[in-house]
Amino acid sequence: MTRILNASGCLDALAVPEVARSLDVFVTKTVTPLPRAGNDPVRIAEADVGMLNSIGLANPGIDAFVRDHLPRIEALGVVLWVSVGGFSAEGFAHCCAILDAHASIEAIELNVSCPNVTAPADEASSIVAAARAATSKPLYAKLSPALPDITAVARAAEHAGADGLSLTNTLRGLVLDRGTLEPILATATGGLSGPALRPVALAAVYACAQASDLPIVGMGGVETGEHALALVAAGASDVALGTVLFADPAAAERVRVELDASARRRGFASTDDAFRRAHGLASPRPNAPVGPQEEHGLLPIMATEPVSL
Amino acid sequence: MSTRSVALRVRATECVGMYTLLRVQRGPIDPGLPGQFFMLRAEGLLLPRPMSLCTAAAGELGFLIDPIGTGTETLARLRRGDEVAVLGPLGHGFPLDATRPVLVGGGIGIAPLPYLSETLGRPPALLGFRSDAHAVAAELVPQADVVIDPVRVTEPLADLLVASPEATPLACGPEPMLEAVARLASHAWLAHEAPMACGYGACYGCVVPIDGELKRLCLEGPTVRASRLYEHCGDALSPAQARTAPEAGVAA
Ligand SMILES: Cc1cc2nc3c(=O)[nH]c(=O)nc-3n(C[C@H](O)[C@H](O)[C@H](O)COP(=O)(O)OP(=O)(O)OC[C@H]3O[C@@H](n4cnc5c(N)ncnc54)[C@H](O)[C@@H]3O)c2cc1C
Numbered sequence A: 001m002t003r004i005l006n007a008s009g010c011l012d013a014l015a016v017p018e019v020a021r022s023l024d025v026f027v028t029k030t031v032t033p034l035p036r037a038g039n040d041p042v043r044i045a046e047a048d049v050g051m052l053n054s055i056g057l058a059n060p061g062i063d064a065f066v067r068d069h070l071p072r073i074e075a076l077g078v079v080l081w082v083s084v085g086g087f088s089a090e091g092f093a094h095c096c097a098i099l100d101a102h103a104s105i106e107a108i109e110l111n112v113s114c115p116n117v118t119a120p121a122d123e124a125s126s127i128v129a130a131a132r133a134a135t136s137k138p139l140y141a142k143l144s145p146a147l148p149d150i151t152a153v154a155r156a157a158e159h160a161g162a163d164g165l166s167l168t169n170t171l172r173g174l175v176l177d178r179g180t181l182e183p184i185l186a187t188a189t190g191g192l193s194g195p196a197l198r199p200v201a202l203a204a205v206y207a208c209a210q211a212s213d214l215p216i217v218g219m220g221g222v223e224t225g226e227h228a229l230a231l232v233a234a235g236a237s238d239v240a241l242g243t244v245l246f247a248d249p250a251a252a253e254r255v256r257v258e259l260d261a262s263a264r265r266r267g268f269a270s271t272d273d274a275f276r277r278a279h280g281l282a283s284p285r286p287n288a289p290v291g292p293q294e295e296h297g298l299l300p301i302m303a304t305e306p307v308s309l
Numbered sequence B: 001m002s003t004r005s006v007a008l009r010v011r012a013t014e015c016v017g018m019y020t021l022l023r024v025q026r027g028p029i030d031p032g033l034p035g036q037f038f039m040l041r042a043e044g045l046l047l048p049r050p051m052s053l054c055t056a057a058a059g060e061l062g063f064l065i066d067p068i069g070t071g072t073e074t075l076a077r078l079r080r081g082d083e084v085a086v087l088g089p090l091g092h093g094f095p096l097d098a099t100r101p102v103l104v105g106g107g108i109g110i111a112p113l114p115y116l117s118e119t120l121g122r123p124p125a126l127l128g129f130r131s132d133a134h135a136v137a138a139e140l141v142p143q144a145d146v147v148i149d150p151v152r153v154t155e156p157l158a159d160l161l162v163a164s165p166e167a168t169p170l171a172c173g174p175e176p177m178l179e180a181v182a183r184l185a186s187h188a189w190l191a192h193e194a195p196m197a198c199g200y201g202a203c204y205g206c207v208v209p210i211d212g213e214l215k216r217l218c219l220e221g222p223t224v225r226a227s228r229l230y231e232h233c234g235d236a237l238s239p240a241q242a243r244t245a246p247e248a249g250v251a252a
């Protein structure tokens, strides 16, 4: 079953526990080794077909997170992923080592792709390798859609020990005040999310699903079940909601129902059918009875060559 | 806090001077306390926009809108029968037990005051506007004293505070006005503004310096005690100084 998560940084479970409980997994805002106040306001602006944010990874730092926030999140009884950020491979590893001790955390997402802070000095693959050495928890590498070759980075992350991919983070964008033509955000540029990201995220998921066997959390402009189904068809096993939550905090429930209805309407017995359709693989007849293998969700054979890195 | 946005029908939109009063069917929505706000979204907008509740007639929610950009223009253009998605009430309202409250509004900062004035049994109210056309909105607060630029609303406020220093200003307006009110009275309550994407603590977009750190205004406010927002507040400006302070202006 496709799980519905929130996109990191788009929900505070402690502010609205009932919204966090409406998700299959709650993902925290990115936590960094040291506390960060974040960027100065103005931090958000609506863009033509999306929104910009330049929050700048505001967070209490890993120590205060584990001490003050984690126990309160644990008390909510949600399935929990923690998003981790840093400015070096050691920073990521430091956070992962601390989180490793907490059984309540199902997985760790490595945010190697925030457009609002200085990029980490290290390559995604060395960050994943350092994190891998620091924890036995499943690691999801969250990649930027702006990478020149996202599949190469995805394969490198897989090779370095990632257990999954989160696709995608935001793209850099700029909005000018329509009167003065000055940038609205204090940082001038920010991360573009929402509908504008939809085709970009689809392309990233589609390419990475062909290039790697890792499970993918798809995100980028999902507002409806149709959007979620498209990501699943492109290759996502799970789907995360970001910007849509701002307008519709109850979106998870709605998207779940719509996703189910969208798949049924096409006669898909499982989400694999959607995947086959999008990837041009032998497509079953609509409503065809599903064999036991398919029910168990075996992915069709893909032409994935073992890669040497 | 309600976390379900509800699609409501517009009953009417009316011009009130330079502003638009958007009257929406109340549906199942609780009007909340004066100073609390709602996130409003209409067709064509990705993000909702924060709006204070202005009037709370039976079965209705009234929002006073200053159309300054895409979002507010879209909301102000709604017509009877159109749908608007409403989330709220959100945030903290004004204290209803303040000692001798005096309402202070600058420009569109009048928005939460009609409901507040009604709830508090019509306390004194001082309103400042940029022009006579904007000042038409003062009709929403019966018995208010109105000043027009270049007279600043902090001038009659300073006089009032000299006569009764224990009076508590409950103020909403542009930032320079709020700062000037804070300098006159550290115990004032100010309805602050910041661009907001969610209104319920999810996006961290709305931070302002409160108690010296960046905090989310949608959760801490939007009404905040002046002393938490401004360092040099209550600097006991004499009324004469208040009158000449350049930043005590009403920009809206
Ligand atoms: C709690 C709260 C209650 C509010 N209540 C009301 C109300 O009752 N009536 C009303 O008309 N407005 C109210 N506002 C302000 C209103 O929400 C903004 O004017 C609106 O979001 C602007 O959106 P826009 O798309 O029209 O303008 P944009 O195109 O986003 O902005 C136009 C210009 O205004 C600036 N701006 C945008 N938002 C703000 C802001 N919040 N404060 C200061 N400058 C801003 C932008 O930088 C830009 O220069 C309230 C704001 C808050 C936070």
Ligand SMILES: Cc1cc2nc3c(=O)[nH]c(=O)nc-3n(C[C@H](O)[C@H](O)[C@H](O)COP(=O)(O)O)c2cc1C
Residues within 6 Å of the ligand: A007, A008, A009, A010, A029, A030, A053, A055, A057, A083, A111, A114, A142, A168, A169, A170, A191, A192, A193, A194, A195, A197, A219, A220, A221, A222, A240, A241, A242, A243, A244, B203, B204, B205
């Ligand atoms: C306000 C805001 C804050 C965000 N903060 C983070 C963050 O802390 N860490 C992260 O990995 N991604 C962050 N993101 C990116 C989202 O997790 C997501 O990748 C992106 O918004 C695309 O999804 P969407 O179009 O559904 O919003 C943030 C996005 C927004 C809009």
Ligand code: FES
Residues within 6 Å of the ligand: B195, B196, B197, B198, B199, B200, B201, B202, B203, B204, B205, B206, B207, B216, B217, B218, B219
């Ligand atoms: S408006 Fe989103 S956190 Fe305050």
